[in-house]
Amino acid sequence: MQPKHMMEGYRILDFTQFLAGPTTTRLLAEMGAEVIKVELAPAGDPTHQLPHRRAGRSGYYIQQNRGKKSVCVDIRNPKGLALIKELIKSCDVLLENFSPGAIARLGLGWEVARQINPELIMCSISAFGQTGPLSELPGFDYIAMAVSGVMDMIGDPDQPPYFPMLGIGDVSAGVHALAAINAALLYRYKTGRGQYIDISLLDSYFHSHEINVQAYSGSKGKIVPRRSGHHHYAAAPLGLFKCRDGYLFMVVMARQWVPLCKAMGRDDLVDNPNYDTNAKRVQNRLEIVAIIEDWLRNYDRDDALRLLQDMHVPVAPVLSVPEAMEHPHLIEREVVRTIHDRGYGELQIPGIPLRFSDFPEPLDLQAPYLGEHNREVFSQFAGVTIAEVAALEAEGVLVSEPLPAGVATVASA
Amino acid sequence: MMQPKHVLDGYRVLDITQYLAGPAATNLMVQMGAEVIKLEIGPHGEPVRNFPFCRDGRSGYFIQQNRGKKSLCLDPKTPEGLDIIKQLLKHCDVFIENFAPGVVGRLGLGWDVVREINPDIIMCSISAFGQEGPLAAHPGFDYIAQAYAAVSDLIGEPDRAPSMPMLAFGDVGTGVHALTAIGYALLERARDGGGQWLDISLLDSYFHYHEVSVQAYSASGGKVQPHRSGSHHYAVGPSGIFKAKEGHLMILALLHQWSPLCRAMGREDLIADPKFVDNDARMVNREEMIAIIEGWLQTLPSDAAALAILEGARIPCAPILSVPQAMAHPHMIERRTVREIDDRLLGKFKIPGMPLRFSKYEVDENIQAPLLGEHNAEILQRFLKYPPEQVRDLENRKVLFSKPV
Numbered sequence: 001m002q003p004k005h006m007m008e009g010y011r012i013l014d015f016t017q018f019l020a021g022p023t024t025t026r027l028l029a030e031m032g033a034e035v036i037k038v039e040l041a042p043a044g045d046p047t048h049q050l051p052h053r054r055a056g057r058s059g060y061y062i063q064q065n066r067g068k069k070s071v072c073v074d075i076r077n078p079k080g081l082a083l084i085k086e087l088i089k090s091c092d093v094l095l096e097n098f099s100p101g102a103i104a105r106l107g108l109g110w111e112v113a114r115q116i117n118p119e120l121i122m123c124s125i126s127a128f129g130q131t132g133p134l135s136e137l138p139g140f141d142y143i144a145m146a147v148s149g150v151m152d153m154i155g156d157p158d159q160p161p162y163f164p165m166l167g168i169g170d171v172s173a174g175v176h177a178l179a180a181i182n183a184a185l186l187y188r189y190k191t192g193r194g195q196y197i198d199i200s201l202l203d204s205y206f207h208s209h210e211i212n213v214q215a216y217s218g219s220k221g222k223i224v225p226r227r228s229g230h231h232h233y234a235a236a237p238l239g240l241f242k243c244r245d246g247y248l249f250m251v252v253m254a255r256q257w258v259p260l261c262k263a264m265g266r267d268d269l270v271d272n273p274n275y276d277t278n279a280k281r282v283q284n285r286l287e288i289v290a291i292i293e294d295w296l297r298n299y300d301r302d303d304a305l306r307l308l309q310d311m312h313v314p315v316a317p318v319l320s321v322p323e324a325m326e327h328p329h330l331i332e333r334e335v336v337r338t339i340h341d342r343g344y345g346e347l348q349i350p351g352i353p354l355r356f357s358d359f360p361e362p363l364d365l366q367a368p369y370l371g372e373h374n375r376e377v378f379s380q381f382a383g384v385t386i387a388e389v390a391a392l393e394a395e396g397v398l399v400s401e402p403l404p405a406g407v408a409t410v411a412s413a
Numbered sequence: 414m415m416q417p418k419h420v421l422d423g424y425r426v427l428d429i430t431q432y433l434a435g436p437a438a439t440n441l442m443v444q445m446g447a448e449v450i451k452l453e454i455g456p457h458g459e460p461v462r463n464f465p466f467c468r469d470g471r472s473g474y475f476i477q478q479n480r481g482k483k484s485l486c487l488d489p490k491t492p493e494g495l496d497i498i499k500q501l502l503k504h505c506d507v508f509i510e511n512f513a514p515g516v517v518g519r520l521g522l523g524w525d526v527v528r529e530i531n532p533d534i535i536m537c538s539i540s541a542f543g544q545e546g547p548l549a550a551h552p553g554f555d556y557i558a559q560a561y562a563a564v565s566d567l568i569g570e571p572d573r574a575p576s577m578p579m580l581a582f583g584d585v586g587t588g589v590h591a592l593t594a595i596g597y598a599l600l601e602r603a604r605d606g607g608g609q610w611l612d613i614s615l616l617d618s619y620f621h622y623h624e625v626s627v628q629a630y631s632a633s634g635g636k637v638q639p640h641r642s643g644s645h646h647y648a649v650g651p652s653g654i655f656k657a658k659e660g661h662l663m664i665l666a667l668l669h670q671w672s673p674l675c676r677a678m679g680r681e682d683l684i685a686d687p688k689f690v691d692n693d694a695r696m697v698n699r700e701e702m703i704a705i706i707e708g709w710l711q712t713l714p715s716d717a718a719a720l721a722i723l724e725g726a727r728i729p730c731a732p733i734l735s736v737p738q739a740m741a742h743p744h745m746i747e748r749r750t751v752r753e754i755d756d757r758l759l760g761k762f763k764i765p766g767m768p769l770r771f772s773k774y775e776v777d778e779n780i781q782a783p784l785l786g787e788h789n790a791e792i793l794q795r796f797l798k799y800p801p802e803q804v805r806d807l808e809n810r811k812v813l814f815s816k817p818v
Binding site for chain 2: 138148156164166172175197205208209214217229251312316320350353355
């Protein structure tokens, strides 16, 4: 039978909250895996409260948790813990992003989990990793970004650094985790063996240094990587340029210098010995930036863009989020897509970045309500009757929020 | 079965990618034990063989991304070169390329051809904007896709030009996205059989990072306008970069961490102050809040003292380390987040560590980045049964290329 998507048949037990871990399991759900999101009683994933909210629903939570099944459990209660241990028996992957050590204190560390299910793949995601001097410290995306030497590389040299207003580190660590889990699944397919994976935001951020680490080390400290504002410190022209009504980003490497000069009507610059190599252009960067911005002063952003694109100069308008969301390319490829949540209504979120030729259609997914799948999951996988689930809910071991009037539960596949 | 050397032992990848995004994907595959044949275009091969830092003609940039790969350098525009590639495709699990969309098809290696040669192969194309759509034909690098993805616009002061990060997280991130797509396609193939084609782009990967802005702008009907806001977050706080006694500190005291921060500063009076009582109030009075925190930081003898107090109160905080400082940090060294390698020509130097950590395997640190065409003879002998004299003949006739030390 044709599976509905790549990962149909795989079951994931997902303790993660906030962003990094939920990114991993969101992508798994979008690829057809069955994701059981274990939310901690009584309130569940803290992102239920994050903006933007409507009808008691968080757009933030919806974006990260579509297609998952929610069970809400008090795992400090022995009955709750016993239910979770039953679920571990039938899951392929267990994922968590508590502070290091917390999952073991809950009684669900790797040593326990592997005893319950020797084929299990367990993945922990943390800010700094499971070992080392920093591992115990609390951490979020920007904390790891600061320690990784990445934040120091953003901004003007004589000013404090900046950080980007988006969670690059969390999403990236989530994708790194997805890659590691996949490799472990491939390995298990051949050998039948599970294993434990340690993913951190710090590792993922540091992994993004393509030049800085080797250049500083290889040059024995002669090249000191530093933030340099709107223009790159090692290549030119490469940076942001001001037009009449906005900004363009240009990447002009060796081959593109001549077309750029021609686009500006400045063929005289082509043979100018001050600019004929990248090293000289870096040295005379300020002059070059002035020449280009002087030319751009007479152009609106989108007119200059077309001129430069016609000359095959790598160039982009610096789009705002609303502009990007309206761009025909992003719409045509569903880089931005519109979804419909049962409670919240219509909402735009980023598209799925993994495109498979055999599975071109996205799955129709809904974000769960808190504890929506207590009954289904525990009766199916933990041998508990519906009546027992109801009793556990009355006792507070399990929690579920009532579905609003008119909202139907998502039927199991 | 024999104990494999790592999780991807036994998989073979034909890698015609260059620069950074594609090589980052195959770099991770090599470190997980896959055999990667790096197919370089003759006569010069991978352009980053000349990227800084270079010493004696050897590039640290190239080494970082290409350790453990085998180099086969040929001219794919010659019939014999193209034939070699087609023969090799029969022996590979994965074919990965990052030319501009359409180029690989014009070389005679489009998906329609490749799938005919090997119906079980996973082909992955990486590009700036994706294989189709209005922007597909435009040339693109990391920062170009970053600008289109509305990421550049969210970095810097609101009233000034945006600022650019001095590292290419888009390329590396796209490489990791490609790695996941390839890996899951391999997993699906193991069960259901058959290959497929993957379309991975920098634009998709960058846009995928928007955790708040897209849904908040959309759902609020435009009332929430995502914007860059300098060194402090526009929507939550305290969350930002604070001037301390010596340098700058990143401090994140969200929601339940506000009270411990007030106590750590000896300012219990602020906890119930209506100006700061919740996130909304703190955002309205953001400047005053920042001034209070920075004022407190100035009263401390050092940044280390501030960090000790904040860490003691379990408030997420960090020094903003420079690259050299990060490379010298004991945590990074202990976990080998930064590691020293020893290249046959360039010698010893440091690169970022392997970010995927498996309990069953250590990373093999003895792998070497290849010389141009170093493995021509080995690969053609092993898979195509070419005798050494035939390889020499092809090198003489400029179908194959190599650059001896």
